[in-house]
Amino acid sequence: MHVLVTGGAGFIGQHLVAALLARGDRVRVLDNFDDAYDPALKSVPAGAELVRGDVCDPGVVRAALRGVEGVCHLAGRAGVRESIVDPEPYGRNNVGATITLLHAMRAASVARMVFTSSSSVYGAAGGPSRESDPADRPTSPYAASKRAAELFCAASGLDVTVARLFTVYGPGQRPGMAIARFVRLARTGETIPVYGDGTSLRDYTWVGDTVDGLLRGLDRAEGYRVVNLGGGHPVAMTELLAAVADATGRQLKVRWLPPQPGDVPVTHADPRVAWDWLEWRARTPFREGVARYVDWLERR
Ligand SMILES: NC(=O)c1ccc[n+]([C@@H]2O[C@H](COP(=O)([O-])OP(=O)(O)OC[C@H]3O[C@@H](n4cnc5c(N)ncnc54)[C@H](O)[C@@H]3O)[C@@H](O)[C@H]2O)c1
Structure with missing residues (x-):
């Protein structure tokens, strides 16, 4: 075609x-x-x-x-x-x-x-x-x-x-998206700002x-x-952070922040x-x- x-x-x-x-x-x-x-x-x-x-x-x-x-x-x-x-x-x-x-x-x-x-x-x-x-x-x-x-x-x-x-998500992902951002900050040892209380779910x-x-x-x-x-099979924010820590072999520094306007608690x-x-x-x-x-x- x-x-x-x-x-x-x-x-x-x-x-x-x-x-x-x-x-x-x-x-x-x-x-x-x-x-x-x-x-x-x-x-x-x-x-x-x-x-x-x-x-x-x-x-x-x-x-x-x-x-x-x-x-x-x-x-x-x-x-x-x-x-x-x-x-x-x-x-x-x-x-x-x-x-x-x-x-x-x-x-x-x-x-x-x-x-x-x-x-x-x-x-x-x-x-x-x-x-x-x-x-x-x-x-x-x-x-x-x-x-x-x-x-x-x-x-x-x-x-x-x-x-x-x-x-x-995957190779070439937009740099502003969570997985790309978290992995980037994990690898440089910087603090990762995370919005919400860790319970939000995303069907990645x-x-x-x-x-x-x-x-x-x-x-x-x-x-x-x-x-x-x-x-x-939605994944909780805490699970995403654990996956990033495992995959990068780094201990993450996380700063929890209030949820952002427009964010929904669950996609499923x-x-x-x-x-x-x-x-x-x-x-x-x-x-x-x-x-x-x-x-x-x-x-x-
Ligand atoms: N990435 C996700 O998780 C996700 C989730 C749901 C929906 N989508 C949708 O899937 C599509 C692709 O997403 P992506 O993550 O690859 O985004 P992206 O920003 O990487 O790709 C969009 C592309 O469209 C081009 N573009 C934007 N406006 C244009 C216009 N008026 N004329 C010509 N080109 C234009 C941009 O230059 C860019 O290359 C988008 O429509 C997005 O809303 C993405």
């Missing part, structure tokens, strides 16, 4: 592009190398065609869709806490860009897409969260923007798989497993469908739709994933 990957130079995008190329697909990446974090960390695997441009620009998107048969739409602004401080880029890059892309896809008769939404759309509901649960109480502009983009996908009439991702997902789910969601896209890509996927529909499950045990991440850092 000839696939357009928006946001293909970012963390998950790089892994997805490599996997598409490895299975013989032709790949074009559309990415504007935004400055949400150091753009020097972004790149496109050899073998993919790169278009540097903005998904909000209809002309750029029209050209990027030429000859394409399917779209993986990852471009967007991530970050729950940052969205509370400065919500505007979330409306533009998560909602506006998705509207522009869907409109251009309809015009170009490109029907198939997988879209990376987020577990944050479930709000503070606890878990396990099912795709059919209400998603109308977002706790951040980021969550609201992902939910809004989902609804535009639903209204498009295209074959869109909405993949709700649950905290993805190894990036290779996420990519496997996205490929299945793309291949089987038919009508509008929503699927959780999370393992259903109900993975049954992913299994029944896509035969997908998260295969990488959490401790093994953290050890592999540290190993990757040390070999760089």
Whole structure:
């Protein structure tokens, strides 16, 4: 298949592009190398065609869709806490860009897409969260923007798989994310600021497993469908700290701080739709994933 990957130079995008190329697909990446974090960390695997441009620009998107048969739409602004401080880029890059892309896809008769939404759309509901649960109480502009983009996908009439991702980690992870930050500070012996009381739970997902789910969601896209890509085994903050200490061989210095606005206490996927529909499950045990991440850092 000839696939357009928006946001293909970012963390998950790089892994997805490599996997598409490895299975013989032709790949074009559309990415504007935004400055949400150091753009020097972004790149496109050899073998993919790169278009540097903005998904909000209809002309750029029209050209990027030429000859394409399917779209993986990852471009967007991530970050729950940052969205509370400065919500505007979330409306533009998560909602506006998705509207522009869907409109251009309809015009170009490109029907198939997988879209990376987020577990944050479930709000503070606890878990396990099912795709059919209400998603109308977002706790951040980021969550609201992902939910809004989902609804535009639903209204498009295209074959869109909405993949709700649950905290993805692995090589090349965005530097601001917990595992990347904790490992970095552990290795330099600095104090690790941790928000909350250690009981918060996250359904961490190894990036290779996420990519496997996205490929299945793309291949089987038919009508509008929503699927959780999370393992259903949330990990407590205290367990994450213990895994980082083990994998780095360091004793951690931790400073506990009050919870941050927008943070939810639990993310927890109900993975049954992913299994029944896509035969997908998260295969990488959490401790093994953290050890592999540290190993990757040390070999760089
Ligand atoms: N990493 C996670 O845990 C996670 C969880 C849930 C959802 N998601 C979603 O998955 C997607 C990928 O996440 P990631 O962690 O790889 O983030 P990332 O920031 O590393 O990648 C996003 C990429 O999109 C590009 N981009 C942003 N706005 C753009 C625009 N208007 N036009 C063109 N390119 C643009 C950026 O330059 C970046 O390379 C995002 O949409 C994110 O919201 C990620």
